Amino acid sequence: MISDTIGGRIRQARSEAGLSQRQLATRLAVTTKTLENWEEDRSEPRANKLVMMAGVLNIPSTWLLTGDAPKEMKRGFDFQETMGISQKLERAMAMQVALSSLLEEVSSDVSRLQNELDSELEMEA
Missing domain, CATH: 1.20.5 (Single alpha-helices involved in coiled-coils or other helix-helix interfaces)
Incomplete structure (x- = not known):
């Protein structure tokens, strides 16, 4: 299931990557609370953090933004x-x-x- 929000997609990608909020937050150099706010759609990551997150999670940044998955996008990393x-x-x-x-x-x-x-x-x- 692909989420309708950036926060939902962040949560989904993090979960599929097998990372806790703390682990992903550490890799992105943000607080766990900041990541929680992103996942709950209370705020959104800046462009640099979004690109960094896409790299850490090995997913296209456009998917995080729009939910549109390129045909070559692979799931189950x-x-x-x-x-x-x-x-x-x-x-x-x-x-x-x-x-x-x-x-x-x-x-x-x-x-x-x-x-x-x-x-x-x-x-x-």
């Missing part, structure tokens, strides 16, 4: 590779957060040790 990349990206982002925390700890330890060394040197002088 295989998104396994995209999902694998998405999972890797999510793991990398989690690793970045963990690394950032570790770097803060190391920086704090280095500062503490430097202060201790400075204090010892002052006492010796």
Whole structure:
């Protein structure tokens, strides 16, 4: 079933791609609330986001706008590779957060040790 609205087509394409609202929003660099508003037809994406979304979902942007499917448009995409990349990206982002925390700890330890060394040197002088 093809939806009569841009929001419905966005929701349909996202669902067929096997993506959650959060996953698609992350790929488009928008908030989940923004994507929800698009899907509920409370607002519409700007042209650059519409083109980006069409690329992410591997569908023609004209279909998102009009609902008219070109004859060569294929349905039932295989998104396994995209999902694998998405999972890797999510793991990398989690690793970045963990690394950032570790770097803060190391920086704090280095500062503490430097202060201790400075204090010892002052006492010796």
